[in-house]
Amino acid sequence: MREYQIGKISKQQGLGMVGWLVIVLICGLTFSQVLKLFPAYLENWGLSGELKKMAELPNGVESLSVSEIKKRMQNYYLVNRVSTEAKKSLTIRRDEGRLIVEMPYERRVHMFWNIDVVLDFHLQLDSKFPNVCCKARETEH
Template sequence: MGGKLNFSLQQQRGMSYWGWLLIIAVLGFALTCVSKMAPAYVDARYVNEALKTLGQNPNLENMTKGQIKKELGRFFLVNNVRGEPTKSVQVVRGAKGTVVSINYELRQPLMYNVDVVMKFNKQLDTAKPELCCDPLIDLEQFRKRD
């Protein structure tokens, strides 16, 4: 019986050098991806919050396009949102309401010549503010109806 115990303990030596190297490489790649992409998703979360906050404004229908953009700009400034989200705000007025759209694409270099492309499309339709922030309509078709 002692011989079987020694044999099974010799089989259980732990992970090899290559096993540890593989785990470290996979974790390193995952951390690199997270560190490069996380800021874009944090900004997208703030864009979502900005549109929801704007949708709760009772004077939204009476605001001009400039006032709407200024209100969003203040929210972005307070929450340190910069770059593409702030540049891609569109306000389209229609017969049934106003659509505020923030549709943008970010290209983030990951390593060497590999880039990650992230697309974000958030909309607030004043006719249906409870359905904020998923894109409900194609803005090009919305413009053609009016």
């Protein structure tokens, strides 16, 4: 049997119920926010992959006409259910013998109450530099 000495208070070891509640709350909020943001990044990753496929064509992306590029992207949108601003932001231009395909778009994701997160994506495929397709650009802010 243990003897307790009066006057000596033993210290609590470990977390109490309130501490565990705070940790579970923080982990739950973080997990829910990741679940909300992940689809936007997944969609951007897929669009980037489609542009990289065009960059790796045997004859290069210059071999495709503007209508062929639009058709490839429309097929990708249809198969992968792309329903964001990315579809509307596709621009294709020929400039000094180069073909430039750009997709600058923003995606707004509702978090909670009146708080939204705005994700800014900018995909670019330049036929002169196909190996740097779709890399993140530095912000101009």
